[in-house]
Amino acid sequence: MTIETPARPYRFGVLSTARIAVEKVIPGIQRSRLARVTAIASRDGERAKAAAGRLGIETAYGSYEEMLADPEIDAIYNPLPNNLHVDWTIKAVEAGKAVLCEKPIGMNAADAERLRALPADAFVQEAFMVRFHPQWLRAREIVRSGDAGALRAINMFFSYFNVDPQNIRNSPETGGGALLDIGCYPITAARYFFEAEPVRVAGLIENHPVFGIDRLTSAILDFGDGRRADFTVSTEIVPYQRLNLFGLKKRIEIMIPANAPQAEETLIAVDDGSIHGGGSAVLETIPVSDQYAEQADAFARMARGEAPRQYGIENAIQGMKIIDAIFRSAQSGRFEAVV
Structure with missing residues (x-):
C-alpha cells in the first residue's frame, strides 16, 4: 500500500x-x-x-x-x-x-x-x-489496561537454520551467533512489555564446534518483584518464532513476533485459560502493516x-549490557548482575 x-x-x-x-x-x-x-x-x-x-x-x-x-x-x-x-x-x-x-x-x-x-x-x-508494529503496540495496550492482570512471565522462542561457513552470522569476528543476532529480540520484548530492566540474568550456551559462535542459547531474565522472562534462540534449529505474555488473568500470544510479513495482516491471541477446558483463544486481527515503514x-x-x-543511545547500551551479562553467566554458571 x-x-x-x-x-x-x-x-x-x-x-x-x-x-x-x-x-x-x-x-x-x-x-x-x-x-x-x-x-x-x-x-x-x-x-x-x-x-x-x-x-x-x-x-x-x-x-x-x-x-x-x-x-x-x-x-x-x-x-x-x-x-x-x-x-x-x-x-x-x-x-x-x-x-x-x-x-x-x-x-x-x-x-x-x-x-x-x-x-x-x-x-x-x-x-x-518490532517496537513500532501495531501487533506489539496492541499487546502492550492490553498489558497496560490491566485486562490480563499483572504481567508475571514472558517467554519467547526464535530460531533459524544456517550452517553456511561463509555467512557472517557464523563468524565470531563479525558478531555472529544466536544471542547477538536474534537473542536481542526476546531481550527487547521483555524490556518493552515489562517496561523495566532486568537486575540479573542466567545463561546457558552451546557453541558451534567449528564456527565458534553460540548456536543454541537460553536465558532467564529476572526483573524482580516476581517478574521474569525466559527465551531460547538458535541458529541451527528448524525455523520458528513465538512470543507469549503471561498475566495473572490472561495470556497474550504474538504469532510472528519478529519477522511479521510486510504489508499483511497479523494475528495475536488472547485467552483466559478456558482453552484448556474446551474453550478457545480470542484472535485479534491486526490490520495490514509494514513494521519497517512504521519504524x-x-x-x-x-x-x-x-x-x-x-x-x-542509552537504551541501546543497556541492551548490550544484558547480552554481556548472559555471556558472563554462561561462563560462570551462576546468575550475573546486569551492570
Missing part, C-alpha cells in the same frame, strides 16, 4: 547493499508516509547502481564516505556487519546525520559505550522495528522534533 508522502520526505541514505536492507528495510521505507530512501552506497559502485535501479533509489555511491558527504541526506540507515556498527554510526553523526543502526548496536557494551562521546543532540536509534515514520517524526525521542 502506497501512501502519499509530504512534499519534503525525510531522506535516508543506506550504507551497503546488505540483504536486510534491500529485501526488508528499503522496501519498507519506500512504503512509509514520511520517508524515502534517496541514496545507497557500496564499496562496489556497480552493485550500488544495480540495487538503486531495482529499488527506485535516485542516487548510488561507490563509497560510504561519498554518501555521508551528501548534504541532501537527512539520516543514515546502517546495516553493516555488527563489528562495523559503532564505527560507521560515529562517522555518520560526525557528518551531521541522524542514524538508524541495525541491531545489535555493537559487539558488546564497551563497544556501544563509545557512542556516548557523540554530541548530546545526536540522534542514534537501534533498528528494532521509518516514527524515526522521521522523532528526528524532526515532532515527537519525543525514544530508544536512544
Whole structure:
C-alpha cells in the first residue's frame, strides 16, 4: 500500500547493499508516509547502481564516505556487519546525520559505550522495528489496561537454520551467533512489555564446534518483584518464532513476533485459560502493516522534533549490557548482575 508522502520526505541514505536492507528495510521505507530512501552506497559502485535501479533509489555511491558527504541526506540507515556498527554510526553523526543502526548496536557494551562521546543532540536509534508494529503496540495496550492482570512471565522462542561457513552470522569476528543476532529480540520484548530492566540474568550456551559462535542459547531474565522472562534462540534449529505474555488473568500470544510479513495482516491471541477446558483463544486481527515503514515514520517524526525521542543511545547500551551479562553467566554458571 502506497501512501502519499509530504512534499519534503525525510531522506535516508543506506550504507551497503546488505540483504536486510534491500529485501526488508528499503522496501519498507519506500512504503512509509514520511520517508524515502534517496541514496545507497557500496564499496562496489556497480552493485550500488544495480540495487538503486531495482529499488527506485535516485542516487548510488561507490563509497560510504561519498554518501555521508551528501548534504541532501537527512539520516543514515546502517546495516553493516555488527563489528562495523559503532564505527560507521560515529562517522555518520560526525557528518551531521541522524542514524538508524541495525541491531545489535555493537559487539558488546564497551563497544556501544563509545557512542556516548557523540554530541548530546545526536540522534542514534537501534533498528528494532518490532517496537513500532501495531501487533506489539496492541499487546502492550492490553498489558497496560490491566485486562490480563499483572504481567508475571514472558517467554519467547526464535530460531533459524544456517550452517553456511561463509555467512557472517557464523563468524565470531563479525558478531555472529544466536544471542547477538536474534537473542536481542526476546531481550527487547521483555524490556518493552515489562517496561523495566532486568537486575540479573542466567545463561546457558552451546557453541558451534567449528564456527565458534553460540548456536543454541537460553536465558532467564529476572526483573524482580516476581517478574521474569525466559527465551531460547538458535541458529541451527528448524525455523520458528513465538512470543507469549503471561498475566495473572490472561495470556497474550504474538504469532510472528519478529519477522511479521510486510504489508499483511497479523494475528495475536488472547485467552483466559478456558482453552484448556474446551474453550478457545480470542484472535485479534491486526490490520495490514509494514513494521519497517512504521519504524521509518516514527524515526522521521522523532528526528524532526515532532515527537519525543525514544530508544536512544542509552537504551541501546543497556541492551548490550544484558547480552554481556548472559555471556558472563554462561561462563560462570551462576546468575550475573546486569551492570
